[in-house]
Amino acid sequence: MSGMLYFVPTPIGNLEDMTFRAVKILKEVDYILCEDTRTSGVLLKHFEISKPLKSYHLHNEHQMTQKVIGDLKNGQNIAIITDAGTPGISDPGYLLSKAVSDADLEMQCLPGATAFVPALVVSGLPNNEFLFSGFLPQKKGRQTKLKQLAAENKTIVIYESPHKINTTLEQIKEFFGEETKVSLSREISKKFEETKRGTVNELIEFSKSKTLKGEIVLVINNSEKESDEEDKPQSRNKYKNLNN
Structure with missing residues (x-):
């Protein structure tokens, strides 16, 4: 059974804008894709989330997308976040969304912050x-x-x-x-x-x-x-x- 990819919005300023569901999903997935592991590490520490972080940005998204597709096919659940806001909205995420759609795999985007x-x-x-x-x-x-x-x-x-x-x-x-x-x-x-x-x-x-x-x-x-x-x-x- 294949896994699920979650697009998880993160706060664009005020940390109180993080949703309960976003925190829950990030605590449950196998690993988290992010633009900058240092920036996202601060966010995860604040919400007491301990999950592996993997860089996913404009310079490696083609290479990483193929790995993510393989991991999803192997049943792993994965989340993608950006430094701030909703992934795919003027941030990395579209390429991955297209690849998941083309591979007929499952994905969800949580409602949340966007400027x-x-x-x-x-x-x-x-x-x-x-x-x-x-x-x-x-x-x-x-x-x-x-x-x-x-x-x-x-x-x-x-x-x-x-x-x-x-x-x-x-x-x-x-x-x-x-x-x-x-x-x-x-x-x-x-x-x-x-x-x-x-x-x-x-x-x-x-x-x-x-x-x-x-x-x-x-x-x-x-x-x-x-x-x-x-x-x-x-x-x-x-x-x-x-x-x-």
């Missing part, structure tokens, strides 16, 4: 239909991606790092327009959590006035019919992930 959902909810922007695009390309294809996103008539959600935020906001102004409404959330679930809302011009002034730290989520209102959104039901959210 873009809280940022979208508190943005005050239409969220009945939105497009999640993760991190923009670093260099090649960046402008092409922004043009593609600007053509979408829906709310756009992207991740950005502090050292690129000023450049990205300027590019949003260029491709989406200077009156575009944007919400910027950072340090979600941490002590210095902060959300700033306004036009992209106002956000540019804000980001240049202080040194922003932590992972940043940008929510961009690209809906041409914002006034109509209030009449639409908000309970059937859906998104596309263009990175996969």
Whole structure:
């Protein structure tokens, strides 16, 4: 009988966001895949979890995926975690998910922390239909991606790092327009959590006035019919992930 692969979300800041079920699964599996054994070791120690950790990151995921598939076929139960958030959402995990699916093996993803959902909810922007695009390309294809996103008539959600935020906001102004409404959330679930809302011009002034730290989520209102959104039901959210 084959084993089960569990995608287990970990806190993006506040350790109290770890679920009881996540702790239970991590205590029961045969071993845990993680991005950085040092970072995950601190998390496991906090929750008194004693299981073998194996590195699984962008530089070894092809090699490790084949080993994991073999272990699952041999009946081992395995969990994958990342440094923070849900595996596979702008973090390693998609390749493994595809391989498990192709091999017709069992996997489950636990509900849990991910940065873009809280940022979208508190943005005050239409969220009945939105497009999640993760991190923009670093260099090649960046402008092409922004043009593609600007053509979408829906709310756009992207991740950005502090050292690129000023450049990205300027590019949003260029491709989406200077009156575009944007919400910027950072340090979600941490002590210095902060959300700033306004036009992209106002956000540019804000980001240049202080040194922003932590992972940043940008929510961009690209809906041409914002006034109509209030009449639409908000309970059937859906998104596309263009990175996969």
